[in-house]
Every structure is written in C-alpha cells, then in structure tokens.
Amino acid sequence: MNICLDNLTVNFDDRFQLDEINWQLDDSQHWVITGANGSGKSALAAVLAGIGEHISGTLSGVPAKVGIVSFEAQAELIEAELKKDDADIMDVISAGTPVYEILNPGNSNQQLIDELVEKFSMQSLVNRAFRKLSTGESRKVMLIRALASEPDLLVLDEPFDGLDAYTLEMLQEYLTSLVETVPMVLVLNRFDEFPEFITHIAYIDDGRLQHQIDRNDSKAYNELYQLLHLKTTDLQVPAADPETAIPRLDPAQPLVHLNNIDIKYDDHKIIDSLNWTIERNQHWQLSGPNGSGKTCLLSLITGDHPQCYVNDIFVFGFQRGNGESIWQIKQFIGYVSTALQWEYKVGTGLRNVIISGFYDSIGLYTKATDRQKKIADEWLALLGMSNRADVPFNKLSYGDQRLLLIARAMVKHPPLLILDEPCLGLDDMNRQLVLALIEKICAGSETSVLYVNHHPEDQIKGIDNYLALEKK
Structure with missing residues (x-):
C-alpha cells in the first residue's frame, strides 16, 4: 500500500473544504491526525474512505477494503434505523435491525466477530435492536464491525471516546496486535491517548495539512505537543496580581x-x-x-x-x-x-x-x-x-x-x-x-x-x- 494525496482539494457539501493536501502513507506507517476542533481532522480521515467531492489534485493507492469508525458513520447508521419507524411507509412499527446483522453485513469473518463481541463484552446485546443501544454501546458495535471486516487500512476517528477504562485498555492492546498486518490512521485530540505504535503525526489546521512529523523526532514532537496544547487547552490567561496592580x-x-x-x-x-x-x-x-x-x-x-x-x-x-x-x-x-x-x-x-x-x-x-x-x-x-x-x-x-x-x-x-x-x-x-x-x-x-x-x-x-x- 502506498497512498498518495497530491495537491488534493476536497469539498464536503459546501460545509468544509480541505485545501491542497500533500500526504503520503505506506503500509509500514501508523498515523495520528491531530489538530484543534474544526481544523479538518475528520475530513482528512474521511477522504481515505472515499468521502468528499474531489475539486482538484489526485488521490491514489487507497486499498479497496477500508474499515472506518467515525461519529459520522455511526450517525448515518442510526439515522437509517430511525427511518424504519416511518408509519406512513410501513404497516407496523419496525423493531429495528438486530446488532448481529449490523456487525456482519455479509463480508466479515463470523468467528472473528464472535471473538470481538466477547472482548467488548457485548454478548448480551447481539439480539437487541441497534437503535436501542446507548451511544457507547453503538460505538463498540462500529469498532467490532470495522475490525471484523479485516481491512487493508483501518481509519479510526476518536476511537477511544466514550469507552470505559477496561474497554479502552483492551482496544489499545488489540490495535497493537494488528501493527504488523494492518496500517492504521487514527484521529485523536489528546496526546496522552496516542498509542505507542504510532509512527507519524499529521497536524491539520483550517483545512490545510500544516505539519507531518516522525514520532522519533523528539524536538518536532515536543513543539507539536505545545502547539496542540495551546490550541485546545481549557486553561485561560492567568489573572493579574492584585498586590502589584497597575493604576486604573x-x-x-x-x-x-x-x-x-x-x-x-x-x-x-x-x-x-x-x-x-x-x-x-x-x-x-x-x-x-x-x-x-x-x-x-x-x-x-x-x-x-x-x-x-x-x-x-x-x-x-x-x-x-x-x-x-x-x-x-x-x-x-x-x-x-x-x-x-x-x-x-x-x-x-x-x-x-x-x-x-x-x-x-x-x-x-x-x-x-x-x-x-x-x-x-x-x-x-x-x-x-x-x-x-x-x-x-x-x-x-x-x-x-x-x-x-x-x-x-x-x-x-x-x-x-x-x-x-x-x-x-x-x-x-x-x-x-x-x-x-x-x-x-x-x-x-x-x-x-x-x-x-x-x-x-x-x-x-x-x-x-x-x-x-x-x-x-
């Protein structure tokens, strides 16, 4: 796998645009895309899954089998399920698609699905309607589905959000076990969530890919940490000292x-x-x-x-x-x-x-x-x-x-x-x-x-x- 984005500009329904992206990924690399809220992190990840209208430039080398987990994909599934409740179209109210059908749309390894269901402690929920799940539970379903598809590229947008401590640790360990076989691109806000296996970091701001950093470059890594910290921290400008205040x-x-x-x-x-x-x-x-x-x-x-x-x-x-x-x-x-x-x-x-x-x-x-x-x-x-x-x-x-x-x-x-x-x-x-x-x-x-x-x-x-x- 050698994915190449060459001066690529992509439009997302006139809501957001990525501009002149130049980026190369190969199958020995595992990337984190990071940046402030609204910077274009999720949009850049979505491009790898074929989403967005290409305005100019080229995208090549994306494998046929991409597993993606994102809030957008999760919302689309939930919206599709809710439409089944439309009483004007259906004679009866739909019970909704059971979880086991969502997990295997027809092209996944059932044995692997069963193993992942156990790892994620979802055994009691496989017969429940997908739309009846909590946000965290539906997030787990999305993760199992993507992992069980045995993708050639795994794209995970904020995969750790909403997970309890046990599940987060388990998922980190499982992803680590895939390092030698599946290249991964993760979208993450927090530096303390970067898995150890990450090799490269892409920093995006205002729809432009500003920096691409080898994680082993400690100087560049520390500078990027400071930049993301300043962009995203909730800390405010400290107050003045009332004892040495300037005259009003x-x-x-x-x-x-x-x-x-x-x-x-x-x-x-x-x-x-x-x-x-x-x-x-x-x-x-x-x-x-x-x-x-x-x-x-x-x-x-x-x-x-x-x-x-x-x-x-x-x-x-x-x-x-x-x-x-x-x-x-x-x-x-x-x-x-x-x-x-x-x-x-x-x-x-x-x-x-x-x-x-x-x-x-x-x-x-x-x-x-x-x-x-x-x-x-x-x-x-x-x-x-x-x-x-x-x-x-x-x-x-x-x-x-x-x-x-x-x-x-x-x-x-x-x-x-x-x-x-x-x-x-x-x-x-x-x-x-x-x-x-x-x-x-x-x-x-x-x-x-x-x-x-x-x-x-x-x-x-x-x-x-x-x-x-x-x-x-």
Whole structure:
C-alpha cells in the first residue's frame, strides 16, 4: 500500500473544504491526525474512505477494503434505523435491525466477530435492536464491525471516546496486535491517548495539512505537543496580581490617540499627518515594509522617540510634554521584540523570567511573593512548560524563549501589549506557537494587543483592526 494525496482539494457539501493536501502513507506507517476542533481532522480521515467531492489534485493507492469508525458513520447508521419507524411507509412499527446483522453485513469473518463481541463484552446485546443501544454501546458495535471486516487500512476517528477504562485498555492492546498486518490512521485530540505504535503525526489546521512529523523526532514532537496544547487547552490567561496592580485608567479615555502626527529627518518625512486611536479592548495589526515607520510609531507610544514632544500625543491619560516621566508611560505597556530577546541573556529559571515581568527587569532581583510564583506557574501550565519551571532561560530554544517573553510581558496585564514582529527569526512551527498564544491572549484578557509584522494578510483570530503604513 502506498497512498498518495497530491495537491488534493476536497469539498464536503459546501460545509468544509480541505485545501491542497500533500500526504503520503505506506503500509509500514501508523498515523495520528491531530489538530484543534474544526481544523479538518475528520475530513482528512474521511477522504481515505472515499468521502468528499474531489475539486482538484489526485488521490491514489487507497486499498479497496477500508474499515472506518467515525461519529459520522455511526450517525448515518442510526439515522437509517430511525427511518424504519416511518408509519406512513410501513404497516407496523419496525423493531429495528438486530446488532448481529449490523456487525456482519455479509463480508466479515463470523468467528472473528464472535471473538470481538466477547472482548467488548457485548454478548448480551447481539439480539437487541441497534437503535436501542446507548451511544457507547453503538460505538463498540462500529469498532467490532470495522475490525471484523479485516481491512487493508483501518481509519479510526476518536476511537477511544466514550469507552470505559477496561474497554479502552483492551482496544489499545488489540490495535497493537494488528501493527504488523494492518496500517492504521487514527484521529485523536489528546496526546496522552496516542498509542505507542504510532509512527507519524499529521497536524491539520483550517483545512490545510500544516505539519507531518516522525514520532522519533523528539524536538518536532515536543513543539507539536505545545502547539496542540495551546490550541485546545481549557486553561485561560492567568489573572493579574492584585498586590502589584497597575493604576486604573479612565475607561472613558482611549489608550492611545495620535493626532495629525509627523515624523521627519531633515527633509524626509517618515510619517505624514497620521491620525490613529487605540481604544480599550481593541486589538490591532500594524504592518508595512521596512522604512515605512513602524518602529517610529511604536517609539512615539512608548515615549522613546525624541519627536514625541513636538507632536500631539495622548497616551494612558497623559498629554505628552506635560511633565510625565517615561516610566509613568511604560508601566501600562508590555513589550516584546527581537531586540529584547537579544538582551535577555540571563540564566535564571523560567518561573523567574515570568515573575521578572512584574518588575520590568531583565532577571529577577527581588524576592517573589507566593502569589507571583503561583501566577508564573499558571503561565507555565498554559504554555505546556510546567515540567521546566527551573530550566535556565538561556538553555531554551529560540521559539520557547519568545513564548516566555510574551508571558513575561503579559503577567502584569498591561492595558497595551506591543508585540514587535514576534515571529521574526522563527521557523513555521514556532511561528504557529507564538500566533496561538497571541490568539489566546486576545480571547482571554482585557489587554489590547498591538501586533506588528510585515504581512497584512497574516491575520490572527481576534485581531479585527488594521493599520498598514507605506514607505514614503
């Protein structure tokens, strides 16, 4: 068996579309398809069973005998059974198809069916009508039916959902016994349910196959674990520390208001007559080519630009040039940039890196409170790094350092979080990790996010406001 999906686009009744899928599977491999809810996991598995309308590209090498278990297939069987109750068509109410007929539609090994019925403890139910079963019981019927068909490819969509502990363990062991004879594709949300025999992992997002990972590649595997954790975890952005809370702002005032701003060097204007307002709880994406003035604009907000005093700038309740200090402004801002990462060369542990955000320091030079330690641990849990709390920051990968610095900037819940090209220098996996964290922050806090990058089309869920600068 050598299945090949070559630039395949598949439509599912105009409800969902898989786009330009390139994927190869051979009979020595066992795959897990994973991703967030609605990403296309089940759709990709269904393609292997011949479901969906092919729009473009090719699918080849799929064996004739595919055993599939999915909620969709289960629902179709139940719906077909319910139709037998239609009194307008039938003279009597149907008792429904018995389980033993569902288990063997005519092409399965009856001896194997009997063995599986015993394994799944379904002996007392084989004469019952299929539609009278509970959801968990009907799920077991679907599993027995697929396994007993002795398929050349087994496709199992969330096979462990709804199973009791005994049945789950038994099924894991049974699937392991098939490893040498049947290639398998499993759709799973949870990393802790991945069977040991899985050799490869496919990560899908928004209908596109984003990553294909060999399970033996520990670095890629750990990065994918973090990405899926951030995408699917129920953990929320941790609360601020009430003992080190930032002063309250007037809710009626915008965070930032720039009125007719000009920035020029000699006779060359970088920014010309710009008006821009950032309201509370707004999220913005700032984009533009090199030299368009993105950095200048940020430094006007932070108070680091010398021309901020000759412009009409209102930030966090201060009219610039009226005697306020730069630290009065910066207490309301969380800032992450590549330059900050270059400067943050300390070897302190990850928990302390996050705690340092309460003090805007590089390194931690103040004894942390128990509350601050708890909040830092909650951030580490959100990032999937709880087991690395005491690992030195300078021992982390470049991408993990960026995630930690975003958490550090957010720990005090600043009214404005500025992320200055946070994906710069990151590979695609780490870029997606950072974007997933930004989405989590946008959805789960009252902090306004200002996300700066080169590409206005590189959108983040939750960011609905855009400012694109042009080079003069």
